[in-house]
Amino acid sequence: MTRRVLVTIVVIVTALLLQSTLFWNLKLLGVRPELMYLITIVIAILEGPNEGAITGFAAGLAQDFMLNQPKGITALTLTLVGYAAGLARQYIVSPSPLLPTILVGVGTAAGIAFYQVVAFLLGQLEETFSYAIRVTLLTALYNAILTPIVYPLLRRVIEGSRPTRVVRF
Amino acid sequence: MVTRQRPRSTRLLVVALVSISLAVITLDYRQGDAGPLAGVGTAAKSVMAPMQRAVTTVIEPVGDFFSGLAHLPSLADENERLTEENDALRGQIASDAYEQEQYRGLLDLMELRGSLDPTSVPALVIANGISNFEYTITIDKGSNAGIEVDQPVATGFPGSPMLVGRVVQVTPSSSDVRLIIDRDYAVAATVEGTEEAGLVEGQGDQDLRMSLVGEGTVIEGDESVFTQGYEVNGEAGLYPPGMLIGQVSRTIEAENVTQQYVEVRPAVDFETLQFVLVLQARTEA
Numbered sequence: 001m002t003r004r005v006l007v008t009i010v011v012i013v014t015a016l017l018l019q020s021t022l023f024w025n026l027k028l029l030g031v032r033p034e035l036m037y038l039i040t041i042v043i044a045i046l047e048g049p050n051e052g053a054i055t056g057f058a059a060g061l062a063q064d065f066m067l068n069q070p071k072g073i074t075a076l077t078l079t080l081v082g083y084a085a086g087l088a089r090q091y092i093v094s095p096s097p098l099l100p101t102i103l104v105g106v107g108t109a110a111g112i113a114f115y116q117v118v119a120f121l122l123g124q125l126e127e128t129f130s131y132a133i134r135v136t137l138l139t140a141l142y143n144a145i146l147t148p149i150v151y152p153l154l155r156r157v158i159e160g161s162r163p164t165r166v167v168r169f
Numbered sequence: 170m171v172t173r174q175r176p177r178s179t180r181l182l183v184v185a186l187v188s189i190s191l192a193v194i195t196l197d198y199r200q201g202d203a204g205p206l207a208g209v210g211t212a213a214k215s216v217m218a219p220m221q222r223a224v225t226t227v228i229e230p231v232g233d234f235f236s237g238l239a240h241l242p243s244l245a246d247e248n249e250r251l252t253e254e255n256d257a258l259r260g261q262i263a264s265d266a267y268e269q270e271q272y273r274g275l276l277d278l279m280e281l282r283g284s285l286d287p288t289s290v291p292a293l294v295i296a297n298g299i300s301n302f303e304y305t306i307t308i309d310k311g312s313n314a315g316i317e318v319d320q321p322v323a324t325g326f327p328g329s330p331m332l333v334g335r336v337v338q339v340t341p342s343s344s345d346v347r348l349i350i351d352r353d354y355a356v357a358a359t360v361e362g363t364e365e366a367g368l369v370e371g372q373g374d375q376d377l378r379m380s381l382v383g384e385g386t387v388i389e390g391d392e393s394v395f396t397q398g399y400e401v402n403g404e405a406g407l408y409p410p411g412m413l414i415g416q417v418s419r420t421i422e423a424e425n426v427t428q429q430y431v432e433v434r435p436a437v438d439f440e441t442l443q444f445v446l447v448l449q450a451r452t453e454a
Contacts, residue, residue, distance in 0.1 A: 021224045024297035030374045050179045057186040065213040066299050072193030079186040126352035135301045
């Protein structure tokens with residue numbers, strides 16, 4: 001369990017570091033990916049709604065404390081995104097290897113849209129409507145593009161940190 | 170592997186986490202920069218700053234390479250310059266050439282520091298804001314170096330200081346700087362060669378927008394826009410006058426004078442910005 005918590009913290013800190021350094025120069029049509037959304041959804045797919053919600057909350061809170069905006073909005077968004085993605089994974093029966101990519105794309109778009117609505121209601125969003133739409137779609141696309149790289153990576157990391165290894169014969 | 174869980178406990182967990190999030194939002198909203206949450210934020214940033222600095226040192230050449238690639242399409246029609254750019258890129262990959270460039274940038278900045286404000290604090294850009302909704306950078310100097318909130322931040326060459334932004338948050342060893350392109354940013358400015366003055370406001374990844382005050386001034390485009398010095402009740406403005414903000418890129422005509430504005434292309438390339446000066450004294454640029 002401790003090992004698991006440590007692994008999650010390392011994953012979140014690494015993603016935050018990359019998000020705030022490398023991806024400033026690696027933009028897709030002027031937009032950066034949202035790595036916190038990406039790792040939350042991937043962990044939710046791998047581990048279910050419980051872990052999805054917890055990881056989302058932790059990742060969101062971490063991101064909130066790095067922003068100069070009211071804290072808590074990302075935590076709220078990602079808790080719900082993680083829970084929803086975990087639930088969705090349980091109900092969708094599909095062997096398609098594209099499934100994580102699609103879930104990440106849809107989940108990110110829904111999450112970013114939700115974030116902007118909450119920020120707008122709190123009077124914190126200064127963006128134009130067209131920018132809001134563009135950011136929602138492009139981050140979703142960017143996250144989806146990154147999924148084939150991040151998903152296998154996170155799966156190995158997460159499975160390596162499971163408390164009990166399942167031995168199959 | 171999805172373990173079988175009791176859905177009820179999961180739902181309880183989600184409700185609990187959502188409640189905590191809402192409590193955090195409310196607390197932070199009410200207390201602003203003074204509450205315990207702001208303290209946690211400062212602590213978190215102090216922990217991240219050294220790591221961000223380390224990562225930036227390692228990936229900067231790589232990032233510059235990709236950022237250069239991103240700029241290539243706009244140069245497609247200028248074949249000659251494209252080749253040049255390519256050569257420059259190749260040169261940049263070689264680390265000694267890269268270091269030389271860094272050295273030259275730093276020399277320029279130190280010379281600018283001597284002429285602009287000898288007490289200003291030079292700093293290294295170690296990270297950028299993590300969200301698509303705010304435009305900030307993090308620098309490697311903080312309150313230990315005498316940096317305070319609201320101090321203006323500049324870059325540029327000797328004799329031509331350019332406005333980068335202003336400090337919005339300070340930890341002992343790092344500070345966050347809001348860039349002039351942030352949508353929360355506004356600065357009083359004048360247009361070169363005219364009596365025109367107005368407010369320049371950030372528009373995110375689009376050009377800045379400057380509302381015009383004067384009537385009937387002809388602005389042709391390409392004029393430089395500088396910060397304006399002003400005094401209200403004997404209190405000087407935040408920025409020293411005469412710092413370059415950018416060039417007029419487009420004029421928007423409107424029937425109503427109050428709706429007229431010009432678009433200003435920022436002079437600073439924020440994607441490749443490495444060194445900045447945090448101004449301490451209120452001096453003329």
